[in-house]
Amino acid sequence: MASTNETISGMAPASSVVPYKVCWQVVGTLGQYEACAEDDILAAVDAAVADGVDVINMSLGVPGDDGYNNTPYDEAMKVAAAQGIFIATAGGNYGPAGNPRNRSVSNGMPWVATVASATHRPSGALGNITNTSSRGPVDELAERQNLLKPDLGAPGAFVRAAVPGGDDEKSGTSMASPHVAGLGALIMQFHPTWSPMAVRSAMQTTARSYQSTNAPFAGGSGYVQPRSFLEPGLIFDAGPADWDDFESSLTTGYQLNTASIQVGKLPSSDIRTVTRTVTNVGSTTQTYTAAYSGPSSLAVGFSPQSFEIAPGATQQIEIRLANMSASPTAWQSGFITWTSPSAADVRIPVVARGMQAKPEVERWGGNNRFETAALVADEFPGPVETVYLASGLTYADALAGSAQAANGLVPATITSNGEPAPILLTKPGEIPSATAAALTSLNPSNVVVLGGQASVSNTVLNQLTAQGYAVERVAGNDRYDTAAEIALLSDPGIPVAYIANGGDAAFADALTGSAAAARDDGVVLLTEKDSVPQATLDALAALQPERIVVLGGPNSVSSTVETTVGADDRFAGSNRYGTAALVARSFDPQVSHAYVSSGSRWPDALAGSVKAGSQGAQC
Numbered sequence: 001m002a003s004t005n006e007t008i009s010g011m012a013p014a015s016s017v018v019p020y021k022v023c024w025q026v027v028g029t030l031g032q033y034e035a036c037a038e039d040d041i042l043a044a045v046d047a048a049v050a051d052g053v054d055v056i057n058m059s060l061g062v063p064g065d066d067g068y069n070n071t072p073y074d075e076a077m078k079v080a081a082a083q084g085i086f087i088a089t090a091g092g093n094y095g096p097a098g099n100p101r102n103r104s105v106s107n108g109m110p111w112v113a114t115v116a117s118a119t120h121r122p123s124g125a126l127g128n129i130t131n132t133s134s135r136g137p138v139d140e141l142a143e144r145q146n147l148l149k150p151d152l153g154a155p156g157a158f159v160r161a162a163v164p165g166g167d168d169e170k171s172g173t174s175m176a177s178p179h180v181a182g183l184g185a186l187i188m189q190f191h192p193t194w195s196p197m198a199v200r201s202a203m204q205t206t207a208r209s210y211q212s213t214n215a216p217f218a219g220g221s222g223y224v225q226p227r228s229f230l231e232p233g234l235i236f237d238a239g240p241a242d243w244d245d246f247e248s249s250l251t252t253g254y255q256l257n258t259a260s261i262q263v264g265k266l267p268s269s270d271i272r273t274v275t276r277t278v279t280n281v282g283s284t285t286q287t288y289t290a291a292y293s294g295p296s297s298l299a300v301g302f303s304p305q306s307f308e309i310a311p312g313a314t315q316q317i318e319i320r321l322a323n324m325s326a327s328p329t330a331w332q333s334g335f336i337t338w339t340s341p342s343a344a345d346v347r348i349p350v351v352a353r354g355m356q357a358k359p360e361v362e363r364w365g366g367n368n369r370f371e372t373a374a375l376v377a378d379e380f381p382g383p384v385e386t387v388y389l390a391s392g393l394t395y396a397d398a399l400a401g402s403a404q405a406a407n408g409l410v411p412a413t414i415t416s417n418g419e420p421a422p423i424l425l426t427k428p429g430e431i432p433s434a435t436a437a438a439l440t441s442l443n444p445s446n447v448v449v450l451g452g453q454a455s456v457s458n459t460v461l462n463q464l465t466a467q468g469y470a471v472e473r474v475a476g477n478d479r480y481d482t483a484a485e486i487a488l489l490s491d492p493g494i495p496v497a498y499i500a501n502g503g504d505a506a507f508a509d510a511l512t513g514s515a516a517a518a519r520d521d522g523v524v525l526l527t528e529k530d531s532v533p534q535a536t537l538d539a540l541a542a543l544q545p546e547r548i549v550v551l552g553g554p555n556s557v558s559s560t561v562e563t564t565v566g567a568d569d570r571f572a573g574s575n576r577y578g579t580a581a582l583v584a585r586s587f588d589p590q591v592s593h594a595y596v597s598s599g600s601r602w603p604d605a606l607a608g609s610v611k612a613g614s615q616g617a618q619c
Helices: 038-051 072-082 173-190 196-205 240-248 250-255 369-377 396-406 433-442 458-466 479-487 504-519 534-543 559-565 576-585 603-614
Strands: 023-028 031-036 055-058 086-090 113-118 152-155 159-163 166-170 234-236 261-266 272-280 286-293 298-303 306-309 314-323 332-340 343-354 386-391 423-426 446-450 470-474 497-501 523-527 548-551 569-571
Touching: 031 038, 038 072, 055 072, 055 173, 072 086, 072 240, 086 173, 086 196, 113 173, 113 196, 152 173, 159 173, 173 196, 196 234, 196 343, 240 250, 250 261, 250 272, 261 272, 261 314, 272 343, 286 298, 286 343, 298 332, 298 343, 306 314, 314 343, 369 423, 369 433, 386 396, 386 433, 396 423, 396 446, 396 479, 396 504, 396 523, 423 433, 446 458, 458 470, 470 479, 479 523, 479 534, 497 504, 497 534, 504 523, 504 548, 504 576, 523 534, 534 559, 548 559, 569 576
Parallel strands: 055 086, 086 113, 113 152, 261 343, 386 423, 386 446, 446 470, 497 523, 497 548, 548 569
Antiparallel strands: 023 031, 159 166, 234 272, 272 314, 286 306, 286 332, 298 314, 332 343
């Protein structure tokens, strides 16, 4: 169709268009008006399915249909989508300047692409959602508002369209929807085996930002971006069984595998964990890393944060959400982006509201340091094959061993299942009763003693051997040498080595780093403030870490030491508490546990650091 001034063309030129008439001029008591009877719509959809169409554009809606699936019309769309038909629908024209105003988005079914209307010409605000386009959320109870609509935006302002007798410029979501329908046909020409939800996902994850607001309730994932969606990298797919699960429990509808996340009611007692599964539709293996961009009041964490995925393979991802400081009634929104060095960015919106998170607080405390260590050890899942034993009067040996214990590393002379090993504390010449009782309860096969005879005497080793344990000592000539020997339990090529001051007054930095080292499959090595012990340098040369991180400020580890070890980074706060906070921020938001202990007395924190490291938590 051409006007006198311009030429227009469709979205997918190789496609054929099959029209089905469902709207009629009706004369009634109020005069002549246009009506689109639901029976006619249902009959047209049935006919389209029977005719074998690939795409349906539905620039229509049913009055009062503001939920996820309320009418036979909605169910007809589900039947068509289940046959592999991609369906684009109009989101409605009841936005802030609509008529009527501020009515919720319509066509909110999970099996369709619900389209918002956006500007697309230089004469308006290019690439912004129009003020008439209907906004989300879908009109449901708060705990059921768990699916984001609209899905995305497309040109819908002053679009040249066919009208009786010729053509004219029309505006609204009924103009935006056919753009997406045509683009859906284009994608299906390139990827004929893709499902309707894969097609929608490709459009969503590659959509670009709007020029002003990117509020997901206004424009969904963003402004549809042709060509980019032909190689989206990853897709979020779903089908009829998933839709059935969604409908059977709308309160958990956020688990539907869509390229968006919406949670209508976050709990205060627990983190809300949302699961998504992505498929690599590219031709090469890629490594993706997740990042969240949005208000800090909405905490978003990932497991895994990075992953490698082969062509055609799938990866399950857990996304953890919590309201940290916003009003329980306030919707918070942001975006999650998975990036890869050689593939398209994969971006999805995340929207949530609910109660502020209040973590459960529990105390593990005995009458003394030996009892506390025993209580922490009792929290390890059994059976425990190996126990580490270290002095309860000096800290350095046990701190250096925390990462290895958390990762289940042992000397080659004993056999272990590789499960995390708790650390128990002892006196130099005798085993405290609490420690002895813990050993009896845990019933390990092996005991790894950390440190030389000044820390743990041969008398203690002989007692352990007499009780039937396989005992092995890991020790050097001093604390620096011992830390190096412990670190060498790891294989060369470790991801990271943390360097901390080994002095008696500076234990806190090494303690904080031990949980991070366990998380990273790394080690903790000790240094003097102004010089690096030869044992530490030798261990670094043998282990060849990919990264070296100094813990603490220059009062703990001088710049000379930082240069000598070739550090890549330094975590340093104004004091031990500030340094611990900086290390904690390197952890994935919404870790399952955080351990809090005294910053001036080391034994309790030491015992806890092993448990923290085994859980990927911070101490």
